[in-house]
Amino acid sequence: xxxxxxxxxxxxxxxxxxxxxxxxxxxxxxxxxxxxxxxxxxxxxxxxxxxxxxxxxxxxxxxxxxxxxxxxxxxxxxxxxxxxxxxxxxxxxxxxxxxxxxxxxxxxxxxxxxxxxxxxxxxxxxxxxxxxxxxxxxxxxxxxxxxxxxxxxxxxxxxxxxxxxxxxxxxxxxxxxxxxxxxxxxxxxxxxxxxxxxxxxxxxxxxxxxxxxxxxxxxxxxxxxxxxxxxxxxxxxxxxxxxxxxxxxxxxxxxxxxxxxxxxxxxxxxxxxxxxxxxxxxxxxxxxxxxxxxxxxxxxxxxxxxxxxxxxxxxxxxxxxxxxxxxxxxxxxxxxxxxxxxxxxxxxxxxxxxxxxxxxxxxxxxxxxxxxxxxxxxxxxxx
Numbered sequence: 001x002x003x004x005x006x007x008x009x010x011x012x013x014x015x016x017x018x019x020x021x022x023x024x025x026x027x028x029x030x031x032x033x034x035x036x037x038x039x040x041x042x043x044x045x046x047x048x049x050x051x052x053x054x055x056x057x058x059x060x061x062x063x064x065x066x067x068x069x070x071x072x073x074x075x076x077x078x079x080x081x082x083x084x085x086x087x088x089x090x091x092x093x094x095x096x097x098x099x100x101x102x103x104x105x106x107x108x109x110x111x112x113x114x115x116x117x118x119x120x121x122x123x124x125x126x127x128x129x130x131x132x133x134x135x136x137x138x139x140x141x142x143x144x145x146x147x148x149x150x151x152x153x154x155x156x157x158x159x160x161x162x163x164x165x166x167x168x169x170x171x172x173x174x175x176x177x178x179x180x181x182x183x184x185x186x187x188x189x190x191x192x193x194x195x196x197x198x199x200x201x202x203x204x205x206x207x208x209x210x211x212x213x214x215x216x217x218x219x220x221x222x223x224x225x226x227x228x229x230x231x232x233x234x235x236x237x238x239x240x241x242x243x244x245x246x247x248x249x250x251x252x253x254x255x256x257x258x259x260x261x262x263x264x265x266x267x268x269x270x271x272x273x274x275x276x277x278x279x280x281x282x283x284x285x286x287x288x289x290x291x292x293x294x295x296x297x298x299x300x301x302x303x304x305x306x307x308x309x310x311x312x313x314x315x316x317x318x319x320x321x322x323x324x325x326x327x328x329x330x331x332x333x334x335x336x337x338x339x340x341x342x343x344x345x346x347x348x349x350x351x352x353x354x355x356x357x358x359x360x361x362x363x364x365x366x367x368x369x370x371x372x373x374x375x376x377x378x379x380x381x382x383x
Contacts, residue, residue: 007156011035015160019167022057029059032157033137036150039117041137042066043165046074048082049130061138062115069111076107078120082132085124088158093120094145116140121154125162128308135161191292193225199240201225202286211292217254217263218292225290228257236265243269243288251360253326264326266291266363293363295325306366310353319346323359324366 011031018024029041040060046053053070069076077097085091093102099118102108112118118141126133137154139146146154191208193201200223204212212220219226225240227233232254239250250267268289306317322332329347333340347359356362 007153007160011157012160015157015164016167018057019164022168025057026059029057029137032153033059036137036146036153037139037143038146038150039115039138039140039143041135043125043133043135043161045126045131045133046079047131048074048079054131061117065111065115073107073111076111077102077105078107078122085127085132087124087127088162089124090151090154090158091122092146092151093122099141119143119145121146121151123154123158123161125158125165133165189294189297191290191294193290193292194286195225195240195243195288195290197244197287199224199237199244199288207294207297208290208292211263211294215258217256227254236267239265239267240288240290243267245269249360251363261295262326263295264293264363266293266360293325310350312350312353316346316350316353319343320350320354320362321366323347323350324363326363 011028014024014028014031018028025043029043032038033040040058042059042061043055043057044053044066045055051074053066053074056066058066078093081091081096102112102118115138117138119139121137123135124132125135135154135158137146137150189207191211192203192205193208194203196202201220202223204220209220210216212218212225217228217232219228225236227236232252235252236254239252242250246269249269252265252267253262254265255262268291270287270289303314303317303321306312306320307314312320318336319332322335323343327335329340329343332343336343350362351357354362354365356365
């Protein structure tokens with residue numbers, strides 16, 4: 001096998017493209033396996049307590065063996081180290097249990113032997129509570145354990161694999177919709193509305209219906225969304241129209257007619273590839289999504305999620321959540337008991353780390369994470 005140096009750019013491009021096109025994980029894993037003289041590989045998510053496999057990206061390994069694993073062998077000789085493994089630590093299966101001992105297990109007979117698999121290198125890419133996302137590369141007994149060059153390559157690939165996996169977890173909350181799990185939306189504290197090309201509402205969750213009741217700030221009549229006042233209706237209509245023309249995101253606030261509390265509305269266009277993904281649900285005409293936040297019903301995103309997902313400090317994460325709720329800099333300073341200059345400093349760092357440039361973009365990002373949280377999936381490190 002030729003000496004391995006740096007990961008090729010084409011492979012890195014493929015890994016990052018897999019964040020939005022999951023089928024590309026297959027080709028990325030096959031390339032990594034071929035570069036290291038291995039059988040194949042897979043990236044798997046496992047919730048051990050629930051005995052669930054939320055996702056599996058497979059690169060040339062046996063689907064039947066994976067089904068056997070999910071049915072009977074989630075607890076196995078290799079998984080016993082899970083509680084002692086830190087994210088990013090590379091472990092070889094031979095360090096956990098010797099091959100002769102492994103061969104005496106039902107796990108080997110039912111999962112490994114049918115694939116000719118004897119050695120495995122594992123990298124934990126994500127870990128939260130009882131969820132683990134793990135990268136695996138597999139070898140046969142004839143191919144033997146991994147050489148130093150192969151192990152070095154896996155270590156170099158780790159940050160790219162992790163970023164791609166986490167990015168995939170955060171993609172705008174569309175996955176729940178793609179699986180037609182519309183009941184999930186009714187568990188959200190934020191209002192969700194999907195609009196078609198005629199600006200008619202085709203999906204509204206329970207929170208959105210509550211916000212459009214007769215005494216609320218919005219009105220939903222005959223599938224048409226308006227505000228309680230003409231001025232706000234005109235502004236809302238203009239932002240929806242902009243979303244129909246492809247503007248990525250707009251934002252406005254509407255006061256409640258009774259107590260004056262401000263509802264924040266994020267209006268986002270739905271990208272062409274996402275329209276295609278709605279095709280199987282008979283929803284190709286969906287072109288915009290509205291996320292409506294009532295300050296009386298906080299999204300309750302755990303601050304630890306934001307810290308883990310974007311590498312924020314605790315102070316930065318608190319500022320991010322506060323700013324995403326629609327608070328001004330003076331309001332955020334008062335809530336968090338710090339100076340406005342401190343808020344500005346933290347916001348600059350938050351924008352840099354989250355890839356956003358303004359408060360509206362940050363709010364949209366936080367709303368997307370709230371969607372993933374409420375869908376019953378694992379945190380951003382989970383699926």
